[in-house]
Amino acid sequence: MLKYFISIAIFVPSIVLSQNQDNQLLIYNVGFGVVTSGVGAVINKPKNSDWKKYLIKGIWQGSIGGFLHYAGKKSSYNFITEANNTATYIIPKILHSAGSSIIESSALDKPFLKDWHFEYGPVRVDFSTVGSEKCCFRFLPYFINSVLSISQYHNADNKYVKIDFVRSLSLGVLTFKGNDLLFTNQNYGNAVSGSSSGRVICYSKDLDNYTQTIAHENIHTFQFGEYQLLNTWFNKLVNQFAPCSIEKLFAKYIYADIPYFSIPYRLEGINNENHYKNFFEFEAQRFSTNQFVQRY
Numbered sequence: 001m002l003k004y005f006i007s008i009a010i011f012v013p014s015i016v017l018s019q020n021q022d023n024q025l026l027i028y029n030v031g032f033g034v035v036t037s038g039v040g041a042v043i044n045k046p047k048n049s050d051w052k053k054y055l056i057k058g059i060w061q062g063s064i065g066g067f068l069h070y071a072g073k074k075s076s077y078n079f080i081t082e083a084n085n086t087a088t089y090i091i092p093k094i095l096h097s098a099g100s101s102i103i104e105s106s107a108l109d110k111p112f113l114k115d116w117h118f119e120y121g122p123v124r125v126d127f128s129t130v131g132s133e134k135c136c137f138r139f140l141p142y143f144i145n146s147v148l149s150i151s152q153y154h155n156a157d158n159k160y161v162k163i164d165f166v167r168s169l170s171l172g173v174l175t176f177k178g179n180d181l182l183f184t185n186q187n188y189g190n191a192v193s194g195s196s197s198g199r200v201i202c203y204s205k206d207l208d209n210y211t212q213t214i215a216h217e218n219i220h221t222f223q224f225g226e227y228q229l230l231n232t233w234f235n236k237l238v239n240q241f242a243p244c245s246i247e248k249l250f251a252k253y254i255y256a257d258i259p260y261f262s263i264p265y266r267l268e269g270i271n272n273e274n275h276y277k278n279f280f281e282f283e284a285q286r287f288s289t290n291q292f293v294q295r296y
């Protein structure tokens with residue numbers, strides 16, 4: 001009986017604390033959508049129009065987008081960490097991309113639920129579900145930087161990570177796999193079970209919880225993608241000053257995927273005593289494990 005009470009005494013607070021962490025992340029994700037979309041909608045509103053109307057539209061649409069960001073990350077545990085096969089790996093990305101599309105449209109003063117985008121490996125696809133606009137395929141240049149940085153990971157025997165084709169296709173994110181713990185020359189000899197750099201991830205396939213590592217690193221690619229939405233704030237400014245040929249190049253062939261995310265990530269600290277003190281590490285860990293994450 002005593003054992004029973006002790007296990008309840010441990011279990012119940014951990015559920016309550018976990019629930020608090022989920023609520024915190026829900027507020028962050030919805031808040032991120034609201035701010036990004038609200039500010040963008042006011043910046044991109046037509047001249048001489050009432051900014052309050054656009055702010056309100058940005059806020060409600062941004063909250064829906066932010067909620068879908070949350071849903072995409074939250075579903076990573078079921079569809080990746082605990083998945084029986086790789087067929088469900090893409091579901092979190094679909095939900096998350098739908099959220100980003102809604103936020104982007106709202107921030108750019110475009111119609112609600114008309115334009116969508118989806119990033120698959122090095123390509124961004126833009127398409128409309130209303131009207132007859134053609135699909136647009138654009139290259140994501142930061143992909144090159146991501147490949148160069150992740151492909152340097154190797155195990156203690158100096159065997160470099162290799163491409164995991166099945167998981168790359170399943171996640172829509174180029175994925176490398178390695179044996180045992182992984183090192184790079186840049187991370188000062190610290191062994192890791194996985195890593196991510198913008199658009200590319202790697203993981204060690206020999207560890208028991210490798211699917212959790214994949215889910216964790218995949219969430220970092222979501223975080224990287226979310227901060228791309230800040231492009232909507234600078235859109236008007238760039239279009240005013242960029243020469244026509246450059247504007248055309250970026251409208252048709254290249255998407256400027258600026259790594260804004262590295263700024264807030266570094267501000268959260270990269271060498272904290274507790275790795276999860278960094279908010280983005282905490283978020284990736286919480287959603288990939290579905291367990292309470294000790295942060296301090």
Ligand SMILES: [Zn+2]
Pocket residue numbers: 216217220281284
């Ligand atoms: Zn991480």
